[in-house]
Amino acid sequence: MAASNGGAPLVVFDFDKTIVDCDSDNWVVDALGATGRFDELLRHLPWNHAIDAMMGELHAEGRTAEDVRACLRAAPLSPHVAAAIRSAHARGCELRVLSDANAFFIDAVLAHHGLAGYFAGTDTNPAHVDPAGRLRIRPYHEFAAPAPGHGCALPSCPPNMCKGKVMERILLQEEEAAAAARRRRRVVVYLGDGRGDYCPSLKLREGDYVMPRAGYPVCDLIAASPPAAAVRGWDGFEDLARVLLGIVDAEIARAVAEQGDAAAATTNVVVPDCRALPLPLPARQEAALLPQAVRVPN
Template identity: 50%
Template sequence: MAAVVVVFDFDKTIIDCDSDNWVIDEMGATQLFDQLLPTMPWNPLMDRMMSEFHSQGKTIEDIADCLRRAPLHPNIITAIKSAHALGCDLRIVSDANSFFIDTILKHHGLMDCFTEINTNPSYVDDEGKLRIFPFHDFTSSPHSPCPPNMCKGLVIERIRESVSAEGKKRFVYLGDGKGDFCPALRLGEGEYVMPRKNFPLWELIHNNPLLVKAEVHEWSDGEELERILLQLINTILVEENNSLISVDCNFHTIPISTHEPLPKALPVHH
């Protein structure tokens, strides 16, 4: 089984925008959204906005077309496909929603790369209206900076528990927002967190360095994300390979020339 579990946030990590804001802006509803935002939490507000779109005669296909135009850096596509090809267990933990994420991943041919997508549930009802619901009930994640509808730290703990029977796993977590700080704190030594530079997660880590046990590797764009992520995966795979050699040889040192060569460093796209 895969020794590496790579967990991605979605908004401003896989795609280069916030999917909620992208849809609201592209569908011409920014003013109404801004008027309603002070009156209700974000997650129920998105459900309300989908009802507004429906009442205006906008269809689920209109929303899907909008999502297919969301910006996604080509290097992130190749990074995801490369990590999947190397046998990594790829997962998403996102405060977007399942319809938005599934539509974008399918459009770019990435859906099959992911073992699991953890996000706010959504479905199209009998009237053709998109409904969006919270991932957690509003009493499950009362702590800051997690939003009330989703504590990503709890999700990471659940993922870690679910894969523990398969043997040792090392996590790489990529994200940008305040909600990504809680899962970053759940990572241990020998694991990695990749915050997007100058975004809220990066600022929280830099302001609280002693709280983070994982090794921190910042990134700014899709090209850096691909290069750094594949380097980290390669590092873990080489270390795991060396560990297996040591166990097989009863911890005696044997010249490398008598064994299969270690994996070469992965090619890096520039």
């Protein structure tokens, strides 16, 4: 199908344990032999600050950003996930990443697997390599005083990133684009696995879909208090591809059917046939049919 299909959903992916089958922070730390030190940092620092500090320690030991990138090239990414991404894009879906990983890790993995060009955007913790060659990772929402943080009271959201706030922005942009184009907002499909994926699930509306990974924390939260969106779980990456593409195909088919119904309604409007209308009478014949004046004698 052409990549401009109006019925294709907007698909938003979490990254860790959804696109890749690991936690990318732990994957890098373990691969570089720093697991014990990272665990020690986590005793004193929030996760996002701890991974930044860990990158600083590794840099001080002579580890480079390219060493980190090399670790990420080995991170497990199922061919079923890659195929699902390519197939959803080919069907006309816009794809995005919404993740509590970081931009450097995500970009490295997607580029290695040739998938970067399929995504229209990524919302995640910013990261960059500074002039000294040290990888810096910052929180998406600054939360150290006097920064206000994200303001979400949901306990499943970590302090550095509320995915629900990001999802609200995505949905608002979708609604504004739909209003400008005088069309219905696209259906949104969200895939995730962790506690942080619960808040964005709650922002979805009826008609949208959330795809939680079976057996992972988000499933328990959804089971306890379901969102308005339809829940379509997946268990394993072959199942992810099957469920996701099933939703995409069903939404495209529904849009096509609605367009067909609208076209049929327009076609079935009864237009009077001019040939069936009475023709105007000639002037003399019309005059002959009019009542004649009564003559009155003088």
